[in-house]
Amino acid sequence: MPSLTESAMPAAVTEPIVVLHDVHKSFGQAEVLKGVSLAVPKGDVICIIGPSGSGKSTLLRCINGLVPINQGSIRVANFNVHELKTDQEKIALRKEVSMVFQQYNLFPHKTALENVMMAPIHVLKEGRDEVRARAVALLGKVGLAAKQDSYPGELSGGQQQRVAIARSLAMRPEVMLFDEVTAALDPETVKEVLNTIRELAQEGMTCILVTHEMRFAREIADEVYFTDGGVIVESGPPDRLFDHPVKERTQAFLSQIL
Amino acid sequence: MSRSSWTTPLPPATDLPVLLPPAARLAHSAAAERAAGTFSLRLQPVHGVMALVLFLVGCAVAEAQAKAGDPSVLATIWKWMPLLLRGFLFNLAISAIAMALGTVAGMLLGFAQISLLPPVRKGAWLATHFFRNAPWLVLLFYCMFLLPFQVTVFGVTIPIPDWIKATFGLSLPVMANVSEIVRGAVQSIPTTQWESAASLAFTRRQTVWMIILPQCIKRMLPPWMNLYAILTMATVLASIVGVNEMMTLTRQALSAENRPGLLLAFYSHVLFWFFLYCYPIARWTVRLEAKYAVPH
Numbered sequence: 413m414p415s416l417t418e419s420a421m422p423a424a425v426t427e428p429i430v431v432l433h434d435v436h437k438s439f440g441q442a443e444v445l446k447g448v449s450l451a452v453p454k455g456d457v458i459c460i461i462g463p464s465g466s467g468k469s470t471l472l473r474c475i476n477g478l479v480p481i482n483q484g485s486i487r488v489a490n491f492n493v494h495e496l497k498t499d500q501e502k503i504a505l506r507k508e509v510s511m512v513f514q515q516y517n518l519f520p521h522k523t524a525l526e527n528v529m530m531a532p533i534h535v536l537k538e539g540r541d542e543v544r545a546r547a548v549a550l551l552g553k554v555g556l557a558a559k560q561d562s563y564p565g566e567l568s569g570g571q572q573q574r575v576a577i578a579r580s581l582a583m584r585p586e587v588m589l590f591d592e593v594t595a596a597l598d599p600e601t602v603k604e605v606l607n608t609i610r611e612l613a614q615e616g617m618t619c620i621l622v623t624h625e626m627r628f629a630r631e632i633a634d635e636v637y638f639t640d641g642g643v644i645v646e647s648g649p650p651d652r653l654f655d656h657p658v659k660e661r662t663q664a665f666l667s668q669i670l
Numbered sequence: 671m672s673r674s675s676w677t678t679p680l681p682p683a684t685d686l687p688v689l690l691p692p693a694a695r696l697a698h699s700a701a702a703e704r705a706a707g708t709f710s711l712r713l714q715p716v717h718g719v720m721a722l723v724l725f726l727v728g729c730a731v732a733e734a735q736a737k738a739g740d741p742s743v744l745a746t747i748w749k750w751m752p753l754l755l756r757g758f759l760f761n762l763a764i765s766a767i768a769m770a771l772g773t774v775a776g777m778l779l780g781f782a783q784i785s786l787l788p789p790v791r792k793g794a795w796l797a798t799h800f801f802r803n804a805p806w807l808v809l810l811f812y813c814m815f816l817l818p819f820q821v822t823v824f825g826v827t828i829p830i831p832d833w834i835k836a837t838f839g840l841s842l843p844v845m846a847n848v849s850e851i852v853r854g855a856v857q858s859i860p861t862t863q864w865e866s867a868a869s870l871a872f873t874r875r876q877t878v879w880m881i882i883l884p885q886c887i888k889r890m891l892p893p894w895m896n897l898y899a900i901l902t903m904a905t906v907l908a909s910i911v912g913v914n915e916m917m918t919l920t921r922q923a924l925s926a927e928n929r930p931g932l933l934l935a936f937y938s939h940v941l942f943w944f945f946l947y948c949y950p951i952a953r954w955t956v957r958l959e960a961k962y963a964v965p966h
Contacts, residue, residue, distance in 0.1 A: 476869060499873060506871035517866035531870040534880065576866075583870065670696045 419557035429454040429618055430475060430487055430587060436483035444470045446642035447484070448554065452587075452635075457619045459650075462639035463665065467620040471639070472589045476509040477619065480624055507535065510580035511589040513520045514596050518564040521565050524551060524575045525560040530583045536583065543582070550578040554608050561614025574608055583614075590621040601636040626669055630654050638662045715953035715955045721942045728934030735931030743935050750936075757916035758943050764837045764915065765902040771841035771892070772901075776848025783853045786874070794849070801846035807907055814911045815837030836908040839849075844901055852892045853896070855886035893957040898949045899955070906940075916940055926960075 428451040437445040437549035444467040452458050458470050464549055473479040474486060477493050490561050491505045528547035532538045551560050554574040565571050573593055580588060590609065594602040606628050611634050613619055629636055630650040638657075639648040646659045657663045732743040741749075782794030801809065813835045820829045860880050869878040919939035920936050 478865060478868060502868075503871045503873060506869060511866075511869040513862065513866060514871075515862055517862045519863070519866075519881055519885075529873065530880065534876055535871045580869070 419552065423486055427454075428452055430488040430620065432471075432475070432484070433486075433510060435474060435481050435486060437467070437479065438482045439482050443472070444589070444642055445481070448639070448642070448644055449484075450637060450647070451549045451629045451642065452618060452620060454586075456620055456634040457613045457621065457632050458637060459621045459623055460634045460637045460639055461623065461629060461632040461665075462637075462645075466639045467642045468639055472511065472591050472620065472622055475587075475589060476511055477505050478511075484610070490519050503535070505581060509589060510583050510585035510587070511591065512573070512576050512580050512593050516564070516569070517575055517578045517595075518579070520564050523561050523563055524556060524567065525580075527564070527575055528579045531579065532582050545561040547578070547582055550581055553611075555604065561666065568601060571595065573601075573605045573648070577608055577612075578648040584622055587618045587620065590619065590623070590624050594623070602626045624669075626654070626666075635668045638665065640665070710765060712956070713949045713951075718942075718945050718949060719942040721938060721945045725935060725942055725966040727861025728932075728936075728938045730931070734934045735929070740929065743932065746927060746932065746937055747928075747935065749918075754916055754940075754944075756921065757919035758940075759904040760833070760913075760915045761902070762947070763900070763909075764833060764840065764905045764908060764913075767907075768840040768844055768899055769898050770838045771838070772844025772847050775841065775845040777852055778843060779849035780856070781878075782857050796819070798846045798849040798853075801842045804843070806840065806843050806904055807910065810836060810843045810907055810911055812840040813842070831909065832887070832911060833913045836911055836913045837899055840901060840904060845898060847897050848894065851890050851897070852886070854893075855889040856882055858889060859885055875914060878945060888962040892955045894963065895951055895955040895958070899951045902948055902951075903944055906944075 430450075430452040432448055432450050435445050435448045436443065450458070461469065462468055470479055474481050475488060475493065475565075477496055480495050484494065488505060489508050491501075492507070493505060496502050496505060496590075518524075519530070522530065525544075525547055528550055532543040532546070533540055548557070548560065551557055554577055555654075556571060556574055556578070559567060559571060562593050565576065566574070577593075579668060593609070596606050597605060602625070606625065609619065609621070610632055621629070621633075633650045635647060636650045636653045636655065638645050638659075638661075640661055646653060646657060646662045653662070654666065657666055692720050692741040713777065729743045732778060736743075779794050779798055782790050783798060784790045804869045817830060817838065820827050822828075854876075861916070863885070864877060867881045872881065903914060909921070912918065917940060920940055924932060926935055
């Protein structure tokens, strides 16, 4: 009974679902993250921008435990990510946090539909029929209902990336991480992927995006973080950050790009 | 500016595996694989013609040296053919069993080579390289002389015939080569596949069985078949340790005939049968290699 009352308690709406505090990460001698702190409220979309090599991708990989951190703390939902040791613990976390990659990374030996169905069936141990229905619906949602039996090699980059997004969504995660998902796409197909992410954001999915699409970041983000040299230089609501950057480094970066 | 740096080579200062361009990594592992690979059997039709010519020359030599009243060379070979072909079937049986044993053991050893536990990985590496680089004949002799000729289990004495020892001895280098084929194939799969599987909360075991291995089968098949063709031809080594396979029987037939002139004809006859068996395998291997050579 106590567990019932606990779960019946109103969820702390304002409490952030992802909290990073003073995260440090080194690869050998190279310190990639030098004390990053940020908090993402549930349902928010945040965009991380900054020059290549500033640690953006590493930051995302720390959040789902792909990369262990050296110092600081990461909290995602009920998980203290920096304390997860065993594979089992990391797997429990990754059921809640899904990631989409720049190079799509679909499984080439499986069809689009199978790509979407695999993890729910084998990881979440859900029934095949139920998963299939959900996978078909998800592929429909990303506009690929007609392509469900195609192999990744037969799909365009934009289509593959949308399958990858559907594959992540099929896990029904709490948080979605996007690692420069449009960087490998041509300008026309970028749009179809961004539309998919936009819909997702409007539905209230918590999203953390590493992106070079400044216009998109401005439109979609609740908060934008500008990183350089392993630290967050400046953050704020998109209009403020893009129109009135305070820090010189931010101004220099934005003037190069916009 | 920042976008283009994804396609240009990164400064060597980075050791972030996620930042290394996959293409460069693939090319590197492919080159390493080629360097480490077993030599490839490239049987051509011309090799068959050469075997045939050798046989015909052998027949001519035998006929020239024949004494009056000797039966013709072809008739002599025909007479021995049933026995010799039984020997050849024995060669094929040895090759099939050694391949089966070596493949199963080699798969296990190959997986041990990619284990996350350093002692397992290093031990498997050592075993692989020991058996891969030791001469096949030496391994064969080891097995002949180090294995007992019989074992007693629960009071029942089971004899171990020579051919089983020879088969076991031949399976050792097969094991080591299969181990390398497995390791090479697994490592040729881009690390991004492991990464995306991990992100979808697959366990390591699930990742290996469902995602990595199915992609490896195609890459492993051609070198595996090549290895089988090489093994088949190596089964004649068993004649040195006294197994009654085709080579041994040929030698016995020759000594029974007591006609030195028959030597070339008889041995090139053996060669021809091996060519007949191995050539289709080699051609098929080449076809599969071409089919699966997918540019990434």
